[in-house]
Amino acid sequence: MSGMRRREFLGLGALAAGGALLTSSVTLARAPADPRRSRFVLVILRGALDGLAAVPPCGDRDYGHLRGEFALRAPGEAKGALPLNGFFGLHPSLGFLGQSYAARELIVFHAVASPYRERSHFDGQDVLENGTTQAHAAQTGWLNRALAQAPGERRREAGVALGQNVPLVMRGPAEVTSWSPSKLSGLDDDTLARITDLYARDPLLSLRLVDALMADSIAAEQGGAMAQSMTAGQSTAAAPAGAYAETVRAAAGFLRQEDGPQVAVFDTTGWDTHANEGAAEGQLAGRLAALDKGLATLKEQLGPVWKDTAVLLVTEFGRTAAINGTRGTDHGTATMAFLLGGAVAGGRVIADWPGLSSRALYQGRDLMPTLDLRCVLKGVMAEHLQIPARALEATVFADSARARALRGLIRS
Amino acid sequence: MQQLSSTIAANRFGLGARPGELASIGGDGRDWLRAQLTRAPPVIADAQLASSAQVLGQAFALQREIQQARRSGADVQQKLPQFIKPIYTSEATARFQQAVLTDRPFVERLIQFWSNHFAVSVDKQYLAGLAGSFEREAIRPYVLGNFGDMLVAAEMHPAMLLYLDNHLSVGPHSNVAIKAGLRQRGDRRIGINENLGREILELHTLGVGGGYTQADVTSFATVITGWSVGGGNGVFASGPPGRFVFRPDIHEPGTRTVLGRHYPDSGYGQGVEVLNDLAQHPSTARHIATKLARHFIADDPPPAAVECLAQAFTEFGGDLPSVYRTLIDMREACEQPLAKYKTPSDFIVSSYRGLSLPVDAAHGPLAPFDLLGQRTWQPGSPAGWPDRSADWDGASALLKRLEWADAVGGRLGSRRNAAELAPQLLGANLTGATGTAIGRAASAQQAVTLLLAAPEFMRR
Numbered sequence: 001m002s003g004m005r006r007r008e009f010l011g012l013g014a015l016a017a018g019g020a021l022l023t024s025s026v027t028l029a030r031a032p033a034d035p036r037r038s039r040f041v042l043v044i045l046r047g048a049l050d051g052l053a054a055v056p057p058c059g060d061r062d063y064g065h066l067r068g069e070f071a072l073r074a075p076g077e078a079k080g081a082l083p084l085n086g087f088f089g090l091h092p093s094l095g096f097l098g099q100s101y102a103a104r105e106l107i108v109f110h111a112v113a114s115p116y117r118e119r120s121h122f123d124g125q126d127v128l129e130n131g132t133t134q135a136h137a138a139q140t141g142w143l144n145r146a147l148a149q150a151p152g153e154r155r156r157e158a159g160v161a162l163g164q165n166v167p168l169v170m171r172g173p174a175e176v177t178s179w180s181p182s183k184l185s186g187l188d189d190d191t192l193a194r195i196t197d198l199y200a201r202d203p204l205l206s207l208r209l210v211d212a213l214m215a216d217s218i219a220a221e222q223g224g225a226m227a228q229s230m231t232a233g234q235s236t237a238a239a240p241a242g243a244y245a246e247t248v249r250a251a252a253g254f255l256r257q258e259d260g261p262q263v264a265v266f267d268t269t270g271w272d273t274h275a276n277e278g279a280a281e282g283q284l285a286g287r288l289a290a291l292d293k294g295l296a297t298l299k300e301q302l303g304p305v306w307k308d309t310a311v312l313l314v315t316e317f318g319r320t321a322a323i324n325g326t327r328g329t330d331h332g333t334a335t336m337a338f339l340l341g342g343a344v345a346g347g348r349v350i351a352d353w354p355g356l357s358s359r360a361l362y363q364g365r366d367l368m369p370t371l372d373l374r375c376v377l378k379g380v381m382a383e384h385l386q387i388p389a390r391a392l393e394a395t396v397f398a399d400s401a402r403a404r405a406l407r408g409l410i411r412s
Numbered sequence: 413m414q415q416l417s418s419t420i421a422a423n424r425f426g427l428g429a430r431p432g433e434l435a436s437i438g439g440d441g442r443d444w445l446r447a448q449l450t451r452a453p454p455v456i457a458d459a460q461l462a463s464s465a466q467v468l469g470q471a472f473a474l475q476r477e478i479q480q481a482r483r484s485g486a487d488v489q490q491k492l493p494q495f496i497k498p499i500y501t502s503e504a505t506a507r508f509q510q511a512v513l514t515d516r517p518f519v520e521r522l523i524q525f526w527s528n529h530f531a532v533s534v535d536k537q538y539l540a541g542l543a544g545s546f547e548r549e550a551i552r553p554y555v556l557g558n559f560g561d562m563l564v565a566a567e568m569h570p571a572m573l574l575y576l577d578n579h580l581s582v583g584p585h586s587n588v589a590i591k592a593g594l595r596q597r598g599d600r601r602i603g604i605n606e607n608l609g610r611e612i613l614e615l616h617t618l619g620v621g622g623g624y625t626q627a628d629v630t631s632f633a634t635v636i637t638g639w640s641v642g643g644g645n646g647v648f649a650s651g652p653p654g655r656f657v658f659r660p661d662i663h664e665p666g667t668r669t670v671l672g673r674h675y676p677d678s679g680y681g682q683g684v685e686v687l688n689d690l691a692q693h694p695s696t697a698r699h700i701a702t703k704l705a706r707h708f709i710a711d712d713p714p715p716a717a718v719e720c721l722a723q724a725f726t727e728f729g730g731d732l733p734s735v736y737r738t739l740i741d742m743r744e745a746c747e748q749p750l751a752k753y754k755t756p757s758d759f760i761v762s763s764y765r766g767l768s769l770p771v772d773a774a775h776g777p778l779a780p781f782d783l784l785g786q787r788t789w790q791p792g793s794p795a796g797w798p799d800r801s802a803d804w805d806g807a808s809a810l811l812k813r814l815e816w817a818d819a820v821g822g823r824l825g826s827r828r829n830a831a832e833l834a835p836q837l838l839g840a841n842l843t844g845a846t847g848t849a850i851g852r853a854a855s856a857q858q859a860v861t862l863l864l865a866a867p868e869f870m871r872r
Contacts, residue, residue, distance in 0.1 A: 165806030325603025
């Protein structure tokens with residue numbers, strides 16, 4: 001089914017189902033100029049990315065002995081880190097991010113952590129996504145709650161998750177969809193109409209079906225490129241360098257649409273480097289290179305939209321400051337975060353560096369958090385998506401008054 | 413006691429009704445479920461399937477060959493995957509076939525539940541060759557036994573030790589560490605890896621928030637140093653290839669305290685003693701009870717139901733059939749039909765059972781699991797697959813199911829009569845609207861599609 005035909009079908013489906021459910025989809029609002037031109041991409045790095053490897057504090061006198069033979073060399077040395085500000089470097093696999101920093105399109109945050117202070121991946125990710133201070137304290141995500149408060153005309157699909165299902169951070173009151181390419185042929189109009197009828201009394205399934213068809217119609221308008229751009233249902237965990245690139249190509253396809261979703265989310269896995277983490281080369285280096293390449297592709301694919309885009313990369317927590325007994329690192333606390341894009345007031349490292357001496361480490365083992373990740377999230381939501389401060393405090397990040405929004409992250 | 417209908421027995425507790433199954437269950441689903449618990453657990457009778465020790469022994473040998481060949485410049489990159497991939501395919505196919513054909517689907521569902529509780533994920537080296545045999549060796553034989561026995565079997569299994577890196581974890585004061593002179597301050601090339609210790613506490617026993625600290629994690633990880641696998645490389649070469657080996661040389665000597673209790677160093681037995689105590693801990697009872705209630709009752713199960721299961725777990729000392737019987741006797745288990753949204757695997761298996769589809773090894777039988785986003789034994793993390801509707805009911809995921817249902821309909825054409833099958837599969841859950849839609853379908857193919865697409869088939 002072509003994009004137009006499917007979109008027409010949606011209109012008919014609304015009538016067939018006898019509900020008002022679909023009416024807003026028939027007349028999709030054109031995006032007004034500002035502030036809704038902004039595009040936001042959230043990349044969740046699941047598994048706890050080692051912030052001391054991604055952004056090595058080469059100028060810290062304790063860094064070398066904590067990491068031993070796995071310490072990254074300073075910028076300028078053979079296989080050395082990429083230069084940031086003289087104290088911090090970037091992992092040598094992150095070439096595109098290095099260029100972005102030089103082009104003032106990247107802010108690096110360090111010694112940052114969510115309010116979560118234990119070491120479970122799964123609870124850590126829950127807190128990262130639910131936007132509260134405790135795991136399982138909310139069944140919706142901060143990004144969705146923010147979208148529900150976004151100014152301007154409400155879009156039918158405020159956000160899209162690249163994948164079959166929607167991660168917690170994007171679940172909630174604002175209508176979002178998910179999309180992944182299909183290897184099977186689409187349903188014919190008659191069967192689709194009958195299924196729509198069959199779901200008329202099932203609120204969940206009818207909503208999901210409409211959202212899916214809407215995402216499909218947007219994808220169809222982007223042509224065949226997106227349909228072939230991702231491998232359905234496949235984890236990017238063990239994937240070669242091209243895997244992220246394919247995901248971001250699909251994300252860019254949605255975000256390029258003027259009346260499409262404003263926000264895209266996707267997640268990546270494979271960062272849980274308990275053994276044989278490697279240094280300038282090795283396991284983690286390969287994964288970082290793939291991520292870096294994916295981000296470069298995202299910029300390329302977004303084209304003119306890049307200047308309005310901010311991409312935030314976050315992970316649930318960091319890893320131990322020292323190398324463990326199996327040439328890896330165990331679960332830790334503070335880590336780094338990246339804010340990238342044409343809309344970002346970049347070329348800066350934002351860190352209140354706590355140091356790595358044994359007394360400075362959190363519980364004697366992890367990088368000490370000195371920046372609440374919610375300060376970053378609130379700053380981006382406020383300046384980039386223009387979410388009102390009151391909403392940020394009341395519903396998006398409840399009980400976060402002490403984590404004040406960082407200002408000036410986005411170009412004015 | 414409120415009746416537990418045949419529909420709930422077959423669809424929620426089983427793996428989806430096969431034609432005629434609801435009729436054979438009769439009025440009370442409880443008898444049918446209880447009867448499944450009485451004999452020894454079913455085995456997968458396939459002489460082609462190798463043990464973990466065989467697979468791993470061969471994989472280690474192959475790895476050595478590859479390393480040698482690489483030195484002489486040969487291109488041997490693909491040799492290990494070429495050896496392992498067919499093993500994964502045979503194992504996952506055999507499991508799928510068993511689920512589709514079994515007449516004890518409740519037990520099979522429980523095996524899948526426990527296999528997911530003690531999840532290993534095939535995206536790590538060797539694991540694709542081991543996940544199936546792990547389930548056959550460490551889960552399946554214990555599903556109708558005691559939780560503590562399954563716990564020890566799972567943690568000692570080479571697949572688990574490799575998956576969570578314990579085989580290489582070395583005590584800093586062990587003989588190997590001392591001999592290597594590696595105790596100097598700052599040299600951390602050798603030491604413990606806390607991955608397995610943490611996940612046992614967090615995921616397999618007490619549960620997060622179950623009352624343990626970072627010190628307990630580190631201490632327990634130290635206790636199980638030396639739990640390793642035979643036949644590896646270097647200092648890990650000794651011992652029977654591919655089998656559990658206790659290596660006293662890398663075991664950290666000394667008494668350890670875990671959860672306030674002291675465990676004298678008894679070598680390998682020290683870890684088993686901790687596991688035995690963990691198996692009986694009240695937090696473990698609550699954690700297991702919560703997961704069982706979430707799987708069989710509702711995403712957010714009533715607290716009273718969890719409490720009741722936890723009490724049974726404790727009272728019967730971890731005897732699993734007693735816990736299962738408590739579960740099926742509970743009022744909450746038969747209220748709210750269709751409270752659970754099917755996972756992709758549930759959806760596929762119940763479709764195959766309901767439509768009597770053959771699991772045909774020649775025709776890519778595992779493709780649906782890839783397409784619908786739940787590749788067998790690849791949850792991607794030791795937490796296993798999630799078990800709530802919101803994790804599986806994404807818009808794109810639904811469309812994939814519908815497209816697949818349509819493809820199944822297309823394949824079957826008029827060879828199945830969906831109107832006749834609908835009451836046999838959906839029983840008391842079948843609504844008039846679905847019955848009418850199937851009855852009025854434009855073709856036999858479309859009728860099959862609508863049967864699988866029906867809201868009452870998407871849930872259990």
